[in-house]
Amino acid sequence: MIKHSINGVAKQFGVRVRQQMKIRAGIYRIVTPDGRTLSLKRMPKGVGRARWIDRMLLRVRQSGSLLAWRNPNRPEGRRAYHLSKKGEIFVLTPWISGRKPSPRSLADMRACGVALARFHEAGLTALKGNFAYSEMGTWFATLRKRHCYIQTKMANARRNGFSQPINRFIKQHGPEIIRYARQAEELLKSSGYLNYRRHPRKHGILCHGDGGPSNFILNDEGTYLIDFETLRVDLRAYDLYRIIYNSCKDYQWDFSIAKAILDGYRQVAYLDKRDYKLMSAWLRSPFSTYLVVSGFKRIPFTMKRLRWALDSERRIGPFLEELDEYAASPSS
Structure with a gap:
């Protein structure tokens, strides 16, 4: 304007x-x-x-x-x-003055986890009698839509629809990416999501919808949440997935970052074993690849970004193993 x-x-x-x-x-x-x-x-x-x-x-x-x-x-x-x-x-x-949290600081990440949990707990009361704009029933459709979009790009590569380096890269690594997409859907099926979806009023909470370091501000007063255009009703696992993804994707999927977020969250709110399974389903979905092939302005469709996405998808496997160990630990 x-x-x-x-x-x-x-x-x-x-x-x-x-x-x-x-x-x-x-x-x-x-x-x-x-x-x-x-x-x-x-x-x-x-x-x-x-x-x-x-x-x-x-x-x-x-x-x-x-x-x-x-x-x-x-x-x-x-x-x-x-x-x-x-x-x-x-x-x-x-305008909230302060600084954005850094994934390099575990103290910052714990503070974000605490702030998100407090927001979720307060949102339980706020939702009473006003249960609208729910995304709880869309998870399978969203994962399937991304899966199909990646498959469309693979088909274009088979027809040599891009530059030769990109065509070769997608032909070589496309099946691996599709395998990750299928694993995500299988994880979702076994996570208990179907039961949650059938009882939205029992399990749904108020979610920010796009948590990450850029949507928190730290100052002397505490940790602020900002930017609420994605506010929705969903499961707490979705918000935790978003903040973990946005905090870890550019830091080689260092699990200590996610652990700090989850440790902070659990200072305020309880996480069920199923919450971790739901997070795992979203994290296993090849979202980094989807972002690249979709041609978002901040993540261009280039060979450099395709390699970055593949490296990210591969690091998520060991990351999820650490998440499983964390979920199984007596303190979780």
Whole structure:
């Protein structure tokens, strides 16, 4: 959006803009004339979803969870959202100063685990009487969709649909990747997921949906959760999978990172043996390969990235063995 458009949206919240900075597409850091720093963010969901997200987060924050969300007691926080002239939904939240946690710091990872568990525990109360936007029944379909997409890319490689190096790489390693995809589906079948899916109100919780180092902020007040456009009802294992994947994928799947997250989480909430099985099913799915062949902007479809993805998929096997040992330990 251009500068005067941002000013116009902010004005709807009763905020004047002295300075603005585009963080990335749809997210702006704005400074008011009196020096307050706020985050103006476009929400990709519809109005109904935005209202639901707002209700849930206001309830969760009542429990003391640290969230980057509006304060209805502040003038700029009195409205949950506003629409731009193009009909885009924007929310205005405090800008949380601090630093992002580092997977190299096990203390940071434990703090993230604690914060996520507190969010989940608070979300159990928030969901009462408002069980909507559930993704609990979609797991098989999601894994199968990714599996089929990778198979389509393999078929294109057999027809020499890419550069010769990429064609050769996919032809050589494609069967291995498909084997991992099938293993993920088998793990899901044996995890107890079908029983969970049949009883969503018993097992579902409020999930962030995209946990990872970039969605936490550490400062002197504690550990904040930010960016809630993916808020959903799901199983706690899904959120744990996301934070473990996003924290470990660029660090050679060092299990100590995941252990720190899980140790922190278990300081607050109990994890059942089935939770670990559910995490394993998602982790075994060749998501890194899927991201590369899908051509996401931040992960281009190149030979370098294909090699990175294959190395990642191969490291997950030993990683899951360590996760099984962790789940079986007396302290888990």
